[in-house]
Amino acid sequence: MSATGDAENTPEDTTSRNARSAPSGGSGQGPGDVEVPVLGPVGMARWAWTQLTKMNTALFLLLLLAVAAVPGSIFPQRIQDPARVSDYIDNNPTLGPWLDRLQLFDVFSSAWFSAIYILLFVSLVGCVLPRAGKHWRAWRAEPPRTPRRLERLPEHRSLTLGGCDSAAAPAPDEVVAEAARLLKRRGYRVAVRETGTAAPSVAAERGMWKEVGNVVFHLALLGVLISVAVGSLFGYKGQKILVEDESFVNTLIGYDSFTPGTNYNPDWLPPFSLRLDDFSSEFYRDTTNPRNYGAPIDFTAEVTIEDAPGAAPRQETLKVNAPVNVDGVKSYLVGNGYAPVIRVTDGNGEVAFEGPVVTIPVDGVYTSNLTLKVPDARPDQLGFTGLLLPTAVTGPDGMPRSGDPGLANPRLILSSYYGDLGLDTGKPQNVYVLDVAPLTELNSMMSDNG
Numbered sequence: 001m002s003a004t005g006d007a008e009n010t011p012e013d014t015t016s017r018n019a020r021s022a023p024s025g026g027s028g029q030g031p032g033d034v035e036v037p038v039l040g041p042v043g044m045a046r047w048a049w050t051q052l053t054k055m056n057t058a059l060f061l062l063l064l065l066a067v068a069a070v071p072g073s074i075f076p077q078r079i080q081d082p083a084r085v086s087d088y089i090d091n092n093p094t095l096g097p098w099l100d101r102l103q104l105f106d107v108f109s110s111a112w113f114s115a116i117y118i119l120l121f122v123s124l125v126g127c128v129l130p131r132a133g134k135h136w137r138a139w140r141a142e143p144p145r146t147p148r149r150l151e152r153l154p155e156h157r158s159l160t161l162g163g164c165d166s167a168a169a170p171a172p173d174e175v176v177a178e179a180a181r182l183l184k185r186r187g188y189r190v191a192v193r194e195t196g197t198a199a200p201s202v203a204a205e206r207g208m209w210k211e212v213g214n215v216v217f218h219l220a221l222l223g224v225l226i227s228v229a230v231g232s233l234f235g236y237k238g239q240k241i242l243v244e245d246e247s248f249v250n251t252l253i254g255y256d257s258f259t260p261g262t263n264y265n266p267d268w269l270p271p272f273s274l275r276l277d278d279f280s281s282e283f284y285r286d287t288t289n290p291r292n293y294g295a296p297i298d299f300t301a302e303v304t305i306e307d308a309p310g311a312a313p314r315q316e317t318l319k320v321n322a323p324v325n326v327d328g329v330k331s332y333l334v335g336n337g338y339a340p341v342i343r344v345t346d347g348n349g350e351v352a353f354e355g356p357v358v359t360i361p362v363d364g365v366y367t368s369n370l371t372l373k374v375p376d377a378r379p380d381q382l383g384f385t386g387l388l389l390p391t392a393v394t395g396p397d398g399m400p401r402s403g404d405p406g407l408a409n410p411r412l413i414l415s416s417y418y419g420d421l422g423l424d425t426g427k428p429q430n431v432y433v434l435d436v437a438p439l440t441e442l443n444s445m446m447s448d449n450g
Contacts, residue, residue, distance in 0.1 A: 052119070053126030061120040068116055072107035075099060079106065079259055083428040108232070109262065121225050128218040135211050142191040143203040172199040180204075236260045243339045243356045247275040250329065270327035271308050277315075278302040281336065283405055294365060294404050299336055337361045337368055338388055340412060346377035353377075359388045360432055366390045366405040370412070371434050373421050381421045382442075385434045386414035415444035 039047065051057060076084035085105045089096035103110035150156040179202050180190045188204035195201050238255040240248050248254055250273065252266045260266065279302075284295040301318040305326055316324045323330040339356035346352040352374045359368035372384040391404035392411035400413060417439035423429065 049126065052123050053130075054123075055127055058120065058123040058127055061116060061123055065113075065116050065120055068113050069107065071104045075104050075107075077105060077107065079109070080257065081430075083430055086427070117225075117229070121222075121229070124218065124222045124225065128215065128222055132215045132219060135208075135215055139208055139212075143189055143205040145193060146201040146203045148195075176200045176202055231261065233261045233263045236264050239334075241358050242274075242276040243358070244276055244279055247273055249273045250326075270329055272326045272329070273306045273309075274324075274326075274331065275304040276301060277304055279336065281405075294406075296405070299333060301333055338366065338390060338407070338410075340370075340388055340410070342372060342412075344372070344374050344377065344382060344384075346374070346382065347380070348378045350378065352382065363402075364405065365402040367402045369432070370414070371432050373423070373431070373434065375421055375423050377418075380418040381423075383417045383419075383421055383434045383436070383439055384414045385417075385436070386412060388412055416442040418442055 076088055078085045088105075089100060092099075099105060103112070107113055147153060150158070176192060176199070180192055183190050183202070183204040186206075188206045189208070191203045193201045193203065236259060238258045240254065240256050242248055250269050250271060252258060252269065280300050281296065282298040282300075284292045284297055287293065299320055303316050303318050303324065304313050305316055305324065306313050307326060318324050318331065318333050320333050323332045325331075337359050338361075339358045341356050342353070343351060344353040353372070353376070357370060357372050359370045361368045366388075368388040368390075370384070370386050370388050374382040374384075389400060389402040389409075389411045391402055391406060391408040392400050393403040393409070395401045400411065417434070417436055419439040422435065422438065429435075
C-alpha cells in the first residue's frame with residue numbers, strides 16, 4: 001500500500017487559496033478577486049454633494065468668482081455702455097466677435113459667471129447651515145458627563161484633600177461647589193451632576209465662542225451673497241448729471257445711464273423729482289501747509305425734492321457718503337465738476353447753441369475735458385473739443401495749465417471742426433468723445449489760425 005499520491009483539490013479549496021493569495025488592491029480577474037461595489041446614480045450624487053459642501057470647495061469657488069469678475073473690469077460691458085461695446089467689436093473684427101460669443105461683454109449676467117455664483121451659494125448653504133445647527137445644539141447641551149474612571153484618560157490628575165497634619169477633609173459637596181464656582185469664574189460652562197454617590201460630578205468646557213465667530217462669519221458671507229443676488233435681480237443703478245437750477249424726474253428716460261436688475265420692472269420707479277438748487281465746494285486754503293493746498297475738503301448740494309407729483313416740496317442737503325432717501329431710493333453725490341455756459345454762433349450769424357456744457361475733471365486741480373457737438377449749426381455742423389482751466393497759469397514749458405481747482409482765472413482752450421458729426425446715422429455716440437476723423441479743422445492751438 002503506497003503512502004504517496006496526488007491530492008485532488010476541490011473547487012472550494014482552490015477558490016479559498018486564491019482569495020487568500022490575491023494581493024490587496026490587485027487588478028486580476030481571478031475567481032478570488034474582491035469586487036468593488038458600483039456607486040450608482042444615488043451614490044454618485046451623495047459623493048458630489050459631499051465634495052460640493054466642503055469648506056475647501058467653497059473657498060475655491062469664492063476665489064474663482066473673484067477671478068471670473070476680472071474681465072468685467074477689462075472689457076466694456078454692454079449693460080453699462082453698449083456704444084463702447086459696439087466700437088470695440090468694430091475696432092477688433094477678429095477678436096471682438098469671439099469675446100462676444102464668450103459673453104465677456106456681459107460678464108455678470110453670463111451663464112458661466114451665474115454658474116459659479118450659484119455653486120458658491122449652494123456650497124455655503126450646504127456647509128454653513130448644518131454646521132450652524134450642530135454648533136447651536138452643542139451650545140445648548142450641557143458639557144459631557146465626567147468619566148467614572150478618570151485614570152483611563154490619557155490626560156488626568158488626582159488630588160487628595162485632607163488627611164495630613166490632622167487636617168479634616170472638606171465635605172464632597174463643598175469641594176464640588178467650590179470647583180464649580182472657580183470654573184465659572186474662569187469662563188467655563190459648568191454642569192454638576194449627581195452620580196449616586198457621596199461625591200457629585202463636575203463637568204466643564206469652554207472654547208465655544210471660537211466656533212461661534214467662524215459660523216457668524218460664514219453666515220454673514222452667505223447674507224452678502226443673498227443681498228447681492230436680490231439686488232442684481234430686483235434692484236437698479238442709475239446716474240444723472242445735474243447743473244445748478246436743473247431738475248431730474250425719476251423716470252427711465254431721465255437717467256444718463258441706467259443699469260436695471262435682471263427682473264427689474266421700470267414701472268417700479270418711484271415718481272419723485274429732484275432739483276439741484278445750489279452746489280458748493282470747499283478746498284484746503286491753509287498756506288502754512290503748501291502740500292495740501294487746494295485739496296478737496298467738502299462738497300455740498302442743496303436740493304429740493306417732491307416725493308410725488310403734487311406733493312409738497314422739501315429741502316434736503318446732499319453730501320458725499322450722506323445720501324438722500326426718497327421712497328427707498330438712495331441718491332448719492334458721486335462726483336462734481338464745472339459746466340461753463342457757452343454760446344455758439346454759426347456761419348449764418350444765428351445762435352446755434354447756448355447753455356451749460358458739462359466737463360470731465362482729469363486731475364486734482366480740475367483740468368477738465370470739454371466736448372461740444374452743435375448739429376443745428378449752418379451751413380455745416382460744428383464740433384468743439386478742448387480743456388477748461390479753472391485757474392489758468394503758464395507752466396514752465398510755456399503751455400497753459402490749471403494751478404488751482406477754484407475759479408480764480410477760468411479759461412477755455414478749444415479746437416473747432418466742421419462737417420458731418422454722424423448723429424443722423426442711428427449709431428449711438430459718446431457725448432464726451434468727438435470723432436474728428438471725418439471733420440475738417442477750423443482752428444486749434446497747433447494750427448496757424450488757432
